[in-house]
Amino acid sequence: MMDNYNPNQSPRLLTTFRAADLEAVFGLIHAGQSVEIIGVGSVGKSNFVRHLIRQDVLDTFLHQRYQEKAKIVFVGLDANSLLEPLPSAFNPHQPSGWSGYELLASRLLRAVVEQGILDHLPPEHHAHPEELYAMYQRLWPDDKASVNIIAFRYIEDMLQRIFSAISNIRFVVIFDEFEKFIRELPPRFFQTLRSLRDQFKDRLMYIITARQIMPLLIQTRLYDEYEPFIELFARHYLLPYRPSDTEQTFRRLSIRRDLPPPPLEMREQLMAVTGGHAGLLRASFSAWAPLKVIHPQMSDEEMIRTLLQINEIQEECKTIWRSLSQDECQILFDMVRAQQRNQPIEVSPYRPMAQLLIQKGLLLQTEQMTFANIRPPLFAAFLYASIRPETPSISDVEMNKNPNVIL
Template sequence: MSNPRNRTQSMEFRQQEVGYVMERWRAGDSCSLVGVGSVGKSNLLQHLSDESVQSFFMKDVAGGKPFKAIIIDPSMLGPLPSTASVDSEAIRCWAGYELMMHRLFLAFYPFNNLTAEDARIFYDTYQALQDGTNPLYAYMGLRYFELGLEIFMKQGTQVVFMFDEFEEMLKQLPIKFFLTLRGLRDANKRSISYLTFTRSPLPQLIKKFDIDVLEIEPFTELFNDNIVYVGPYNENDARNMVMDLVKRNERKFEPYAIDFLLWATGRYAGLLRSSFRALDTLGALDANTVMTRSEQLLYELVSKRAVRSECETIWKSLSDEERKMVQEFSGNRPNIDPNKFEIQQIFALLQQKQLLKVQGTRVIIDPPIFQAYVKSIASSES
């Protein structure tokens, strides 16, 4: 079921990332997307769920193969019991199945692709799974979810569950839940796959949340070979976004003002949006001002609440070790030992996240407006 409220992007939007993901989907593989805050995660997930985009990139879908990519938002999980509760694990697992079953229901409703009998069976199964007050149903949640999936599997439908803010699911749901997802995938190898979107790589999150690595490995190994680091928009996507903002807000800016905006924000979606709205507060942006006061303009932008909030989103998505390294590189004399393996790992991860770049003998923080934000933090702490 398509959502007319979602703004559609051009087929070229995030073409590199989308092309790779859909190539893996064609092979029935799962993918792990990693991107810091402000990269435009929601737009990418909505684009991946667009049926016209799927048909454009996947010939078998264009040829009529039934396919559905379903976004799972953990903020839609219902209230969960305390982990100290006797039935906590069963009920928490049920909450995960209930959310996935509900999104499955919404994705295929009104079930035009099902026979009347199959539609009735699916609806009855869906209704049964909804009753989490019955302890037996909580334990049987997996069976109802499996039965609901089977109705679409027998038609040859391929389903991808895309987990937005997957960190929250790792924190809220028991390991057993993820192991059952692995079991469902193994029972339907080319018909079910998963996509996770997180702000840090899965191994880093598992360590952070003190999850047993070996216990959850059967699930996480699904993603080991297909990790995509999602960075800022490319030049074309960023300009398209700015032109859309100009049109919707009935504004007009000279080309050099837009060039400054793209440079300052590093083409990060969230920073583009908030900085665009703050451009008017910078005064007259003539060519001379942009050329001679660009550094000062960065700090003026960072002082704006919305822009600073977006910078904080990036900052909070980093680990303590990553923040420490970024702060070191914001100074004139970073105290970094490049020979330490741990330092090399953190540096490589920040490069993959496109927040650190090497220019000759220098390491710079990108985007420029984030560098100004980090320097402002250092100034306030000194």
């Protein structure tokens, strides 16, 4: 609880933040399993990954709870750091995987150096950081055509040298915002990642974060080329915050912005209307302070109506909508239209796209689902206001205009 608000407290999240998610993901890592973390836009995937790799969180969940004996080294990859792609040596009209290999080698070397994993080795040892750096430099020869072909071999050799020097180490490579990697890198790059995993087994794992499950990110005609990589992953859905996570979020926002948190009753109400969605919670804090447009005496309907007048709230709702596939949007569109026209609609929870929306926390599962099942309530109200009754189809929905909120 935050009744004793102290602006001098640290905004650092406690190790218990998203504890259930941490336990699930670390359980998979401990078992040597790669993990696909799926969540709608602004649900907090990147923030979760930053929390996941904290040493105190690792100690609490992986080493104490699961008794992991190996040293786990996380290697974070940001698609925005990919260098300009080089053309494939086999097809100059297609990009090669060189920029992916360069980024992986660079961040692998950085992780090894920053954590001092190999500092005890003599300079002449084949796995000494200076030797690994020399290998990294070989990714930059003058003959670009040849480096495209052999770049993977350098990555392979770097990992082999590290694993042969230290037996008690496991690497977890994190691809945050995986959609960008899919767009930038060819299928062959991901096939070679599968090859690395097959060689080094559970000493090498991958984590990806994405708004959509991998099969929906890949063109149908290319699925067979990605399938060996997809088969590596167990899937974990990152849902909105639980009440204890919401409390930590309000505490953190209060300290960072040097503003008092909303009273307990209002925090609970904001949790209810936002469903604990990270982006909506952050945006709703501004409605309390500094805007002061919400107050404890408001009903849920009044609060939703007020919040939807705030541009930041509208943008967060648009982010959720845009993170969905067209088939997912179609289900929500049909529910909204039926509600507007007072027509019956019953969506089966067993439809694949409906099941995906349930897994993402956007539909409450019941035997037959209607508009009342859309979650969170604030997002449902946004859709109702944004999808005009006269809109003929989903392709005509305009999310760029501010909705005329009528509840």
